[in-house]
Amino acid sequence: MAEILDGLKVSKEIKAEIKAEVEKILEGRKRAPHLVAILVGNNGASKAYVNSKVKDCEEVGFRSSLLKFPSTVSESELLEKIDELNKSKEVDGFIVQLPLPDQIDQEKIIMAIDPRKDVDGFHPENFGKMALEMDTFLPATPFGILTLLERYNIETKGKDCVIIGRSKIVGRPMSILMGRKDFPGNSTVTLTHSYTKDIEEYTKKADIVITALGDPHFLKGDMIKDGAVIVDVGITRVDDDSPKGYYLAGDVDFDSCAAKASWITPVPGGVGPMTRAMLMKNTIIAYKTSVYND
Numbered sequence: 001m002a003e004i005l006d007g008l009k010v011s012k013e014i015k016a017e018i019k020a021e022v023e024k025i026l027e028g029r030k031r032a033p034h035l036v037a038i039l040v041g042n043n044g045a046s047k048a049y050v051n052s053k054v055k056d057c058e059e060v061g062f063r064s065s066l067l068k069f070p071s072t073v074s075e076s077e078l079l080e081k082i083d084e085l086n087k088s089k090e091v092d093g094f095i096v097q098l099p100l101p102d103q104i105d106q107e108k109i110i111m112a113i114d115p116r117k118d119v120d121g122f123h124p125e126n127f128g129k130m131a132l133e134m135d136t137f138l139p140a141t142p143f144g145i146l147t148l149l150e151r152y153n154i155e156t157k158g159k160d161c162v163i164i165g166r167s168k169i170v171g172r173p174m175s176i177l178m179g180r181k182d183f184p185g186n187s188t189v190t191l192t193h194s195y196t197k198d199i200e201e202y203t204k205k206a207d208i209v210i211t212a213l214g215d216p217h218f219l220k221g222d223m224i225k226d227g228a229v230i231v232d233v234g235i236t237r238v239d240d241d242s243p244k245g246y247y248l249a250g251d252v253d254f255d256s257c258a259a260k261a262s263w264i265t266p267v268p269g270g271v272g273p274m275t276r277a278m279l280m281k282n283t284i285i286a287y288k289t290s291v292y293n294d
C-alpha cells in the first residue's frame with residue numbers, strides 16, 4: 001500500500017517558512033511583498049483558485065490585490081493594466097489567472113508581462129531560462145511537484161519518468177525539469193500526449209508517473225508497475241448530488257493505484273496546495289530581487 005505525498009502538510013510548512021522570512025524582512029524594510037492577481041470572467045474554479053491565492057498572501061504576510069475584469073474585457077484593456085503593473089514600484093509580482101476568454105490572445109498577454117514580475121514563470125524568457133538550468137521563476141505546479149518529491153526524499157536520479165499531458169503550464173515544463181541536471185531531476189523522461197499510440201506501454205514500465213490531462217480516474221492500477229511513484233495533477237470538478245454540487249476528481253484511480261504504488265499524491269490535498277505555496281515562494285523571490293524595495 002502506497003504512502004501519501006501530503007501536499008497540504010508540506011504546503012503549510014513552506015508557507016510557515018515564508019511567513020518567518022517576511023517577518024524578518026519587515027524588521028529592516030518598509031513594505032511587505034505585494035502580489036497582484038488578475039481574474040477575468042466568472043469561471044467558478046478560477047475564482048476559487050484566485051481567492052485562495054489571496055488568502056495565502058494574508059497567511060504569509062504579503063500584501064495582495066485582486067483585479068477583476070468581466071469576461072467581455074478587451075485585450076487592449078488587459079494589456080494596459082499589465083503595462084501599469086509592470087511599471088509599478090509597489091508591485092513585486094503578478095499573475096493573470098488562466099484560462100482566459102476566447103477573444104483574448106493568451107500568448108500576447110503572457111508576452112506583455114515583465115519577466116522580472118512573472119511569478120507564474122510563463123513568459124518565454126523565464127521558460128527558456130528554466131530549460132537552460134538558469135535561475136528563474138519556475139511555473140508553480142511543476143515547482144510544487146519538485147518540492148514535494150524533494151521534501152519526501154524521493155529518488156529521481158536515473159529513474160524512468162512518464163508524464164501524461166503536454167500543457168504549457170504543467171506537462172511540458174515538468175518534462176524539462178525532471179530531465180535537468182539538478183535534484184530532483186536526472187530522470188529519463190517520456191512525455192506522452194493525445195497522439196501517443198499506447199500510453200500504457202510507457203506507464204507500465206515507469207518508476208514515476210505524473211498525470212496532467214484532466215481526465216478523471218484515467219490511470220488505473222493495472223497500468224502501473226509495483227512500487228511506482230504516482231503524482232496526480234488533474235483536478236476536475238465532477239457534478240454530483242453533494243451540497244457543493246460537485247466533487248474533485250484526479251486523473252488517477254486512487255484506490256487501484258495506491259494498492260500498487262510506493263508513493264501517491266491525493267486529490268485534493270496533493271499537488272494543488274503545493275501550486276499555491278510555490279506562487280508565494282516565487283513572489284518572495286521577486287520581492288528580494290526587485291530593484292524597488294530597498
Ligand SMILES: Nc1nc2c(c(=O)[nH]1)N[C@@H](CN(C=O)c1ccc(C(=O)N[C@@H](CCC(=O)O)C(=O)O)cc1)CN2
Nearest residue numbers: 049095096097098099120140268269270272273275276
Ligand atoms: N495563472 C495561472 N493560472 C492557472 C494556474 C497557474 O499556476 N497560474 N494553474 C491552474 C490552477 N491553479 C492555480 O491557479 C490551482 C489549481 C488547484 C489548486 C488547489 O489548491 N487545489 C486544491 C483543491 C481546491 C478546490 O477545492 O477546488 C487541491 O488540489 O487540494 C490551486 C491552484 C490553472 N490556472
